[in-house]
Amino acid sequence: MKNLKFLILLLTFYSLQSGAQNLRVKIFSESQFNSLSTEAIHGNYQIHSPSGYIAEYNEGQSLHLQLNTSKKLHLTKNGEFLGLFDTLFILQSNHQDYLKIKPEGKVTIKPRQYEGDFEVTANQRGIQLLNLVFTESYLEGVLRSEAGTRCAKEYYKVQAIISRTFAKNNVDKHEKDGFFLCDAVHCQAYYGRYNGESKAINEGVKDTYGLVLVDSAGKSFPTFFSANCGGQSAETDQIWNVSLPNYVSRPDTFCIHTRQANWEQYIAKKEFLEYLSKNFFFDLNDEFLVYKALNFEQKQRKTFFIDPSLGIPLRDIRAAFNLRSTFFSCEPVGEKILLKGKGFGHGIGLCQEGAMEMVGQGKTYNEILKFYFKGSKLSTSAFPINHW
Template sequence: MLRIALLFALGVYFAFFSNAQPLRIGIAPAKKFTRIKFSNASGDYFIVADTSLIGILNPTSSLEVIFDEKGKMDLIFAGARRKGFNKIKAITAVLGQSLEFSSSLPLNKARSFEGDFEITSLNDRLLVVNEVDLETYLEGVLESEGGEGQQKEYYKVQAVISRTFAQKVINKHAHEGFNLCNQEHCQAYLHKRNGSSMIDSAVSQTRNQVLKNEGDAYAPTFFSANCGGETCDPSFIWNEEIQGLIPMLDTFCTRTKQATWVKRIDPTEWKTFFVEKYSFPVDDSVSYQLLFESNLEHRKAFFIHPRYGIPLRDIREKFDLKSTFFSVRFDNNQVLLSGRGYGHGVGLCQEGAMNMARKGYDYTQILGYYFPSFHLVFTSFERY
């Protein structure tokens, strides 16, 4: 009886290998995982090490994988430790099942993902790849990037721009053995979707829809939390023009949660930064006054004036500011920054799009507002 069960399991395993799921997501690939754990499965997973079926991981069992000093992997499963593997896979035979992943070295918060897992050794660490279909991946992205409790039309917007991004850069990490990572370097994909029917419906109702221009090029679907009432020229942030993205005034986000911010900074720290990094002419009375009294009505690339050569993005990074869109004044012996927006401000403004959805605009109108040079097209997803 046991032999029959094992043969059946192996048959399922090879069937899955011959019809592999299309999208490979690297889970925090920059982290040096050396000991990881899989547990709390929502159903049965086949555990395969190299070419051997080790057993079945069920909701009450766990699997640990340990990187060894020889560049191989050990696994601990069902009370036994086995050594010397190159590749370990956790494979589900039922779509929609999930498995919880965590790490003790280094410590990493437990997160659940749908689909299969592949673990390999890479130099001095373990590489963890989640294999999942595109639409399921997008459901996790929407919840990670857009949060819960939004209008369906907003989720449709996020689904289209996230799908467009995924297809545009599908081989961004191909040289590392996966398509995309789950960090903001690609798109935040922090966990499986938590059963939100609205998110699932938004992804389903926009299936295969992406943004392209007349030349069939994918749209650069950048977005940030809040643009502060004016989207930003990409060259101000990344020193390069991006075709199709034109700065514009946005009237839909100016009264939302993250539209404005303030920050107080010690004046000595403020002045020292500009003097040491940019040799700012504090001996010049006019320049010195501008350092502490500067009003920014519209987005710019440089602080005060380009002749000083101080990119606003450098100031944002140094003082951990929410945006590069801010004015400066001296108040109660402190430098007071009054800012607008949250994030780089390029492309779609999330809070603006959310507000448009609340006001009754549909997803095609919202996409047309933020990406007027692009249009919706239907496309099929090409396998990796």
């Protein structure tokens, strides 16, 4: 049995290399840590190194891993020393098993629960933890992390389809680092397993099992999403340096009265103008130009500040001042500038708050996907494996 499980793991590795069923997700990817503890919450686990079986690890028992000075993993189980290793595999006995992991870094890192198997290695930054997890189980975790636990089932169906499509389209995003996706917003937020907080999450994934979005030629459709588009979606070249023909800006009346529809932020005039002058040769002696900057207006989404000829991308201003969106207008108020903005996030693709509003108005997931991803259609992917 021990060897069988390990054989399955090896086969899984081969199948991953040849086109993939299980996902390899780097977890706690934004944290740095040299030690961690883990506790089996449900089910039994086995610990293996590349040369074979090491030990069992059962419900309620805990493991501790610490990087020593020669970058080896120092492994103990319930306080008992089990050896020094370069790589360890922690393997579940069946798909319902899950465990808790608590990394121990300089700053406190909250523990999280995970299903699936684990690969633990040392790298330059400390311990690297990979979660080998079924797509549909990963998706439940993504839905919980990206949308919270309080949405309606119909909304989770929408999010499940676009997150499944995203995972399918991006399995090579971290290929050079030896895994598929990270667990941060860079890929999709995945902060552990769905803990049964909302049946709607589970049903949303189940009811759309295997469904992904494709374009009219049957090719994968890029599925971006953000919290609120501010009433008009952005085109990809306004935010990134790529132009994707699938995305044409369109109005969205569903999100304009929702929670994150509007924002305001004050910036000192001096700071704002100095930023422009320092980074974009903006002439502070040109009174007309300064007036234009202080009274910049965006009725429709623009790509550049004031005028394209000045070459000041709005996305740069957003990043520099940590703004909620690039969709803002300016107004001078004393020594400050008041930025009045719309939306939250890049505004490309699905608008989460708009989609939630559409669900509230009785629209189906199909209608919502058609609205936000024009020209897309649903297709069944061979990609996922269920874990139920």
